Amino acid sequence: MNARLPLRAETAISVASPLEVMARLRDHFVEHGTVSGTDERWTVAFDIGEAEALACDGHVRFRVAAADPTSLAYLQWGVAEHVCEFAPAEAPEIVWKGGVIPGAPLPYFREMRVLRARQITPRMRRLTLAGRDLDRFSHGGMHVRLLLSPETDVKPVWPVMGKDGRQAWPEGPRPIHRVYTIRRIDIAAGEIDVDFVLHEGNETPGANFAREARPGDVVGMTGPGGGGLREADWYLLAGDETALPAIGRMLEEMPAGKKVVALVEIADHAERQELQTKAELDLRWLSREGRPAGTTKLLADAIRALDFAADASVFVWAGCEHAAAREIRAHLHMERGLPRRNSLIAAYWRHGMAGEVENSD
Numbered sequence: 224m225n226a227r228l229p230l231r232a233e234t235a236i237s238v239a240s241p242l243e244v245m246a247r248l249r250d251h252f253v254e255h256g257t258v259s260g261t262d263e264r265w266t267v268a269f270d271i272g273e274a275e276a277l278a279c280d281g282h283v284r285f286r287v288a289a290a291d292p293t294s295l296a297y298l299q300w301g302v303a304e305h306v307c308e309f310a311p312a313e314a315p316e317i318v319w320k321g322g323v324i325p326g327a328p329l330p331y332f333r334e335m336r337v338l339r340a341r342q343i344t345p346r347m348r349r350l351t352l353a354g355r356d357l358d359r360f361s362h363g364g365m366h367v368r369l370l371l372s373p374e375t376d377v378k379p380v381w382p383v384m385g386k387d388g389r390q391a392w393p394e395g396p397r398p399i400h401r402v403y404t405i406r407r408i409d410i411a412a413g414e415i416d417v418d419f420v421l422h423e424g425n426e427t428p429g430a431n432f433a434r435e436a437r438p439g440d441v442v443g444m445t446g447p448g449g450g451g452l453r454e455a456d457w458y459l460l461a462g463d464e465t466a467l468p469a470i471g472r473m474l475e476e477m478p479a480g481k482k483v484v485a486l487v488e489i490a491d492h493a494e495r496q497e498l499q500t501k502a503e504l505d506l507r508w509l510s511r512e513g514r515p516a517g518t519t520k521l522l523a524d525a526i527r528a529l530d531f532a533a534d535a536s537v538f539v540w541a542g543c544e545h546a547a548a549r550e551i552r553a554h555l556h557m558e559r560g561l562p563r564r565n566s567l568i569a570a571y572w573r574h575g576m577a578g579e580v581e582n583s584d
């Protein structure tokens with residue numbers, strides 16, 4: 224294994240058909256990393272580290288290696304989760320040697336405290352959250368899962384490391400989780416900003432948390448995660464207000480000399496924000512003029528109206544409502560023929576549905 228990845232863990236998992244499980248796992252991992260080796264022994268190099276699988280008599284031996292505890296725990300989790308998915312009937316027992324001790328805090332969990340709150344626009348509220356040791360949250364993805372109290376005045380339990388490498392839950396009330404973007408991170412000060420859309424809808428734990436948060440309130444956070452931009456000559460960034468924090472951060476991190484077209488759907492013109500960038504930016508606000516979010520085709524129509532060559536010169540990033548994301552994917556890939564590796568189109572929420580959204584076509 225790669226000598227520059229000092230943290231290691233390994234496990235031997237008994238399964239009826241080691242080669243079959245390994246083949247399914249490799250087919251899955253190939254979308255996320257570079258695979259080398261044979262059917263009996265392969266290695267996958269990911270951005271966060273390396274995983275190796277070796278077929279043995281009646282079991283598969285896995286070794287994972289990473290540079291930091293969060294990446295190592297993600298690799299352990301990924302192996303365990305997918306082996307259980309690909310051999311569900313066997314409910315394989317998984318016990319890791321190395322890595323975080325079972326029952327210890329997850330390396331990718333932090334308990335955060337609300338420092339302050341302020342209104343950015345009428346429908347966007349910024350919370351500044353404080354926590355310790357935030358360095359790993361500054362790279363390798365800008366999204367986090369916030370773990371929120373399930374009821375007022377109930378302190379939830381936090382997840383810990385399970386012996387199979389996945390999350391385990393102590394007895395007690397579990398939190399509700401919602402996905403948000405780290406809009407700004409200051410490692411030295413130990414704080415992050417998260418911008419919350421105060422959207423329509425009943426029973427909205429995420430938006431309610433932002434509305435009601437007071438200094439000192441506690442929230443759990445796991446992460447970071449999520450894909451980023453690939454190298455390209457120019458970028459098309461598109462999103463509704465839930466993706467505005469991500470678009471704002473990507474623009475701030477974009478180097479000079481790049482061209483960016485940004486299409487941002489907002490409720491009305493009062494939701495416009497000042498966005499900073501060194502890139503050459505063509506920013507277009509698409510106002511719903513008060514129509515509810517998730518009921519218009521503004522984003523897909525705006526992309527359709529753009530005249531551009533859908534080739535390797537461009538990378539298209541979009542974050543928006545589920546139906547809009549599907550329409551944008553279909554338009555880019557089926558109608559325009561944009562190669563799939565030149566886009567990342569994510570459903571950030573789904574009209575009429577609470578919680579996290581499945582991101583499949």
Ligand SMILES: Cc1cc2nc3c(=O)[nH]c(=O)nc-3n(C[C@H](O)[C@H](O)[C@H](O)COP(=O)(O)OP(=O)(O)OC[C@H]3O[C@@H](n4cnc5c(N)ncnc54)[C@H](O)[C@@H]3O)c2cc1C
Nearest residue numbers: 403404419420422424427428429430573574575576577578
């Ligand atoms: C990778 C990623 C990053 C994200 N980053 C951010 C971020 O930085 N800021 C942010 O505000 N959101 C962000 N989101 C979206 C956010 O997770 C969802 O909007 C989430 O559903 C909000 O949770 P909630 O508890 O307020 O509402 P839920 O309980 O999930 O939903 C309750 C009801 O409200 C509706 N609803 C949910 N979101 C919206 C919306 N935006 N507009 C209108 N109706 C809605 C639902 O359809 C449902 O009917 C992100 C999502 C993903 C996947």
